[in-house]
Amino acid sequence: RAAIQRDELSIFFQPIVDLETGRIRTFEALVRWFHPEKGELRPDEFIPVAEETGVIITLGNWITAQAAKAAAQWPEDVTIAVNLSPVQIRAPGAALGILTALRDAKLDPRRLELEVTESLFIDDNQHTARFIEDLSAEGVRFALDDFGTGYSSLGYINKFPFKKIKVDRSFVSGPNVGLKSDAIIRAVAEMGSTLEMEIVAEGLETIDQVHAVRAAGCTLGQGYYFSRAVPDYLAAMLLAQEQDSDPAARLAS
Ligand code: G
Ligand code: G
Ligand code: MN
Numbered sequence: 001r002a003a004i005q006r007d008e009l010s011i012f013f014q015p016i017v018d019l020e021t022g023r024i025r026t027f028e029a030l031v032r033w034f035h036p037e038k039g040e041l042r043p044d045e046f047i048p049v050a051e052e053t054g055v056i057i058t059l060g061n062w063i064t065a066q067a068a069k070a071a072a073q074w075p076e077d078v079t080i081a082v083n084l085s086p087v088q089i090r091a092p093g094a095a096l097g098i099l100t101a102l103r104d105a106k107l108d109p110r111r112l113e114l115e116v117t118e119s120l121f122i123d124d125n126q127h128t129a130r131f132i133e134d135l136s137a138e139g140v141r142f143a144l145d146d147f148g149t150g151y152s153s154l155g156y157i158n159k160f161p162f163k164k165i166k167v168d169r170s171f172v173s174g175p176n177v178g179l180k181s182d183a184i185i186r187a188v189a190e191m192g193s194t195l196e197m198e199i200v201a202e203g204l205e206t207i208d209q210v211h212a213v214r215a216a217g218c219t220l221g222q223g224y225y226f227s228r229a230v231p232d233y234l235a236a237m238l239l240a241q242e243q244d245s246d247p248a249a250r251l252a253s
Pocket of ligand 3: 028145
């Protein structure tokens with residue numbers, strides 16, 4: 001709570017790139033905490049605490065509001081993705097909090113994507129379905145994050161209007177990548193193309209990985225190869241650079 005008041009939190013933005021054109025299509029908002037004594041704290045460390053204490057509701061609304069304000073400065077075809085914790089979604093008035101942030105920032109709801117993980121559906125309830133339906137009706141889009149790590153139930157994809165699936169980075173880089181992970185990415189991408197969903201490969205660190213996931217059918221890519229998460233002024237600069245140079249050069253080597 002104090003961190004919000006003391007202004008120690010900021011939102012960083014990591015680009016998600018079109019694997020056809022090399023252009024930035026979306027920035028994912030990722031929260032950062034710069035503690036005066038402890039230095040940078042990772043969201044993996046403090047988000048769970050914020051969830052346990054309920055602070056995630058205030059924090060989440062703050063993050064969505066900041067992210068929407070930043071996105072309102074970008075070209076209209078660039079969207080913003082915000083991660084939502086299940087606790088945040090289950091809170092009363094959750095949809096209203098998001099719509100208020102959009103209205104205050106004057107951001108078209110179609111420019112907001114909400115990233116949710118499967119853990120949201122573990123104790124599936126009507127409230128969750130209602131939240132997704134209500135915001136979808138306003139034009140907000142939903143992405144299924146970290147796909148491939150949990151139960152990866154296809155039932156959720158069948159039931160909810162996801163526009164995007166984010167294939168977890170463990171399928172893209174690291175020790176467990178190979179023929180098997182490649183076949184899995186291909187199968188997910190094939191389904192995505194039939195259902196007209198975007199498939200994002202997360203964790204791209206090398207140009208070879210970029211080429212591999214594009215060949216496997218992923219339509220979007222994210223990872224250190226393109227950029228780390230950066231502060232808002234650098235995100236704006238990345239977009240400005242696209243005007244002066246050929247974004248497709250990002251995909252060549
Ligand atoms: O880059 P990174 O270390 O920021 O993120 C680590 C984890 O924290 C990821 O799983 C990411 O989804 C989560 N995370 C980052 N920012 C936010 C946020 O604003 N809200 C929520 N709920 N989770 C976030
Ligand atoms: O779970 P979610 O997809 O929201 O988490 C994003 C997390 O992935 C953040 O911690 C972010 O910093 C991290 N990340 C983004 N790109 C890369 C990458 O290329 N390699 C690795 N190892 N981590 C990445
Ligand atoms: Mn995410």
